[in-house]
Amino acid sequence: MAAGQQWVLVEMVQAFYEAPAYHLILEGILILWIVRLLFFSKTYKPHETYKLTEKEKEDLIEEWQPEPLVPPVSKDHPSLNYDVVTGPPSHKIIINGKECTNFASFNFLGLLDSDRVKDKALASLKKYGVGTCGPRGFYGTFDVHLELESRLAKFMRTEEAIIYSYGFATIASAIPAYSKRGDIIFVDEAACFSIQKGLQASRSFIKYFKHNDMEDLERLLKEQELEDQKNPRKARVTRKFIVVEGLYINTADVCPLPELVRLKYKYKVRIFLEESMSFGVLGEHGKGVTEHFGVNIDDIDLISANMENAVASIGGFCCGRSFVIDHQRLSGQGYCFSASLPPMLAAAAIEALSIMEEDPEIFSVLKRRCSQVHQALQGIPGLKLVGVPFSPALHLQLERSSGCRSSDLQLLRSIVDHCLDRHVALTVARYLEKEERFMPPPSIRVVVTVEQTDEDIQKAVSCIREAASIFLR
Amino acid sequence: MNVGVAHSEVNPNTRVMNSRGIWLTYLLLTVVLHVVLLSIPFLTVPLVWTLTNVIHNLAMYLFLHTVKGTPFETPDQGKARLLTHWEQMDNGIQFTSSRKFLTISPIVLYILTSFYTKYDPTHFFINTCSLLSVLLPKLPQFHGVRVFGINKY
Numbered sequence: 009m010a011a012g013q014q015w016v017l018v019e020m021v022q023a024f025y026e027a028p029a030y031h032l033i034l035e036g037i038l039i040l041w042i043v044r045l046l047f048f049s050k051t052y053k054p055h056e057t058y059k060l061t062e063k064e065k066e067d068l069i070e071e072w073q074p075e076p077l078v079p080p081v082s083k084d085h086p087s088l089n090y091d092v093v094t095g096p097p098s099h100k101i102i103i104n105g106k107e108c109t110n111f112a113s114f115n116f117l118g119l120l121d122s123d124r125v126k127d128k129a130l131a132s133l134k135k136y137g138v139g140t141c142g143p144r145g146f147y148g149t150f151d152v153h154l155e156l157e158s159r160l161a162k163f164m165r166t167e168e169a170i171i172y173s174y175g176f177a178t179i180a181s182a183i184p185a186y187s188k189r190g191d192i193i194f195v196d197e198a199a200c201f202s203i204q205k206g207l208q209a210s211r212s213f214i215k216y217f218k219h220n221d222m223e224d225l226e227r228l229l230k231e232q233e234l235e236d237q238k239n240p241r242k243a244r245v246t247r248k249f250i251v252v253e254g255l256y257i258n259t260a261d262v263c264p265l266p267e268l269v270r271l272k273y274k275y276k277v278r279i280f281l282e283e284s285m286s287f288g289v290l291g292e293h294g295k296g297v298t299e300h301f302g303v304n305i306d307d308i309d310l311i312s313a314n315m316e317n318a319v320a321s322i323g324g325f326c327c328g329r330s331f332v333i334d335h336q337r338l339s340g341q342g343y344c345f346s347a348s349l350p351p352m353l354a355a356a357a358i359e360a361l362s363i364m365e366e367d368p369e370i371f372s373v374l375k376r377r378c379s380q381v382h383q384a385l386q387g388i389p390g391l392k393l394v395g396v397p398f399s400p401a402l403h404l405q406l407e408r409s410s411g412c413r414s415s416d417l418q419l420l421r422s423i424v425d426h427c428l429d430r431h432v433a434l435t436v437a438r439y440l441e442k443e444e445r446f447m448p449p450p451s452i453r454v455v456v457t458v459e460q461t462d463e464d465i466q467k468a469v470s471c472i473r474e475a476a477s478i479f480l481r
Numbered sequence: 482m483n484v485g486v487a488h489s490e491v492n493p494n495t496r497v498m499n500s501r502g503i504w505l506t507y508l509l510l511t512v513v514l515h516v517v518l519l520s521i522p523f524l525t526v527p528l529v530w531t532l533t534n535v536i537h538n539l540a541m542y543l544f545l546h547t548v549k550g551t552p553f554e555t556p557d558q559g560k561a562r563l564l565t566h567w568e569q570m571d572n573g574i575q576f577t578s579s580r581k582f583l584t585i586s587p588i589v590l591y592i593l594t595s596f597y598t599k600y601d602p603t604h605f606f607i608n609t610c611s612l613l614s615v616l617l618p619k620l621p622q623f624h625g626v627r628v629f630g631i632n633k634y
Contacts, residue, residue: 028600041588042589045584051575052574211559241634
């Protein structure tokens with residue numbers, strides 16, 4: 009046994025002595041390389057070798073101007089002169105101790121102060137307490153959450169729904185859950201603030217198209233198609249999305265959904281639809297903009313809406329196909345990392361859904377009221393009504409801007425104050441001016457609800473007319 | 482490394498190669514591959530060594546230098562989508578111990594193979610080519626570089 013092995017070994021050593029020189033030289037180099045790697049290589053991070061020189065450092069320090077912790081604010085800054093609201097902001101709202109008719113809260117279906125909803129919420133509070141403060145995937149899920157999800161899915165006729173604890177975070181988490189670095193999002197310029205935050209968090213390439221301008225969108229899609237043809241390898245790993253709002257909160261316009269669906273199939277993009285304003289408002293059964301246009305809901309990849317407007321609860325939801333929605337249960341940051349919706353709010357939302365299902369008449373009443381208000385607000389001298397007739401939140405903009413945003417706002421605010429004195433609660437549309445991507449022009453937002461009577465509307469419109477004639481001469 | 486608790490690593494790919502268990506597993510797998518090949522009849526010893534070397538280098542090239550991104554859903558919005566595992570290791574820091582280990586191991590295998598193939602020119606050619614395919618992408622100079630756009634997206 010030993011002899012055989014020895015013979016092999018001897019042969020091997022023999023081969024080593026007869027090995028070609030180039031082979032041995034290469035091995036020598038490799039061994040030297042190992043030695044160098046082991047003993048003479050220091051760890052370093054590439055691309056971070058740039059260091060500031062002393063002079064550059066000094067210049068930077070010189071340049072820096074400290075900002076005051078609290079900047080000086082003028083006395084008439086709107087944040088310092090706030091109105092105090094007492095009680096629920098339902099049909100009648102008490103502002104600074106004065107009872108007014110509410111034309112400012114997004115309580116379209118009047119469910120905010122509904123006794124049925126309140127009773128259910130109270131019963132749920134007694135049964136579950138205020139909630140566990142745990143995230144859904146951990147110990148925060150209650151049976152009411154699962155019930156609400158299945159009820160929403162049934163209501164929207166989709167496979168699955170997922171609820172978030174905060175309306176703003178719904179679309180802001182849903183977008184980055186699907187769209188990552190290197191992906192492309194086509195988005196309407198008038199998209200609301202929560203969409204903008206979602207886009208920012210996604211780190212994707214954002215391409216803005218002009219508000220509701222399908223030709224502009226098609227131009228961008230064509231450009232992208234050409235680029236994709238040039239670089240098909242890149243195109244294969246790039247996801248493309250269109251993000252639109254059903255009913256735009258900033259312009260009160262409706263998106264041209266059938267046209268968007270056509271573009272979706274032509275250019276192979278996915279559509280995310282934000283329906284916060286249109287859910288529970290548009291359509292015969294309040295299903296939103298898909299029902300309004302008669303578009304098949306399966307043609308929309310993701311629908312997101314918050315339950316803080318028509319549903320009059322807190323939180324939001326996304327719905328769509330199961331494999332789309334299920335993805336969010338592990339990668340929707342707002343779903344994974346925030347405490348679940350308090351069960352009583354989920355119970356309130358379930359009851360609101362029941363009311364909407366039992367009485368679809370409510371949506372035609374709302375539609376009638378909207379067109380009534382839209383009609384009545386036409387032709388106010390100095391003010392221009394923006395929005396479609398069936399939108400429950402309309403904008404009154406100045407016909408002639410003075411060119412300065414703050415003085416325009418001041419003017420609109422004096423109209424609002426005038427109406428407030430006459431017991432009509434209105435509000436100026438507010439924005440985070442430094443953060444908005446495309447700042448909408450200043451406007452007064454008039455919110456229509458089913459609870460407003462003909463007299464309420466007449467009174468509000470005459471107040472606005474009167475104020476406009478006083479302030480906008 | 483904390484065992485049994487949740488880690489806070491954004492991208493687990495960055496540190497998975499640092500564990501000694503992975504090193505041992507890698508060495509054992511290579512040995513098992515070699516033994517399995519040896520147990521196949523009609524394969525001569527030099528052929529088995531070259532096969533071990535080539536298969537090892539192919540697997541290394543595939544897993545470290547071809548496949549990009551992560552198998553995990555990372556919370557960094559896909560920062561590593563276009564980076565290979567080698568580029569993700571230790572967040573791109575060069576000459577860390579796991580990088581050194583994974584650079585030296587194919588060289589050692591190559592030297593052993595050379596010895597057992599009796600410095601045969603044909604085996605030399607095949608083995609050297611396969612060695613270069615895993616050594617060149619490991620150079621710091623090729624970090625994040627895609628020659629001729631190969632494997633870019």
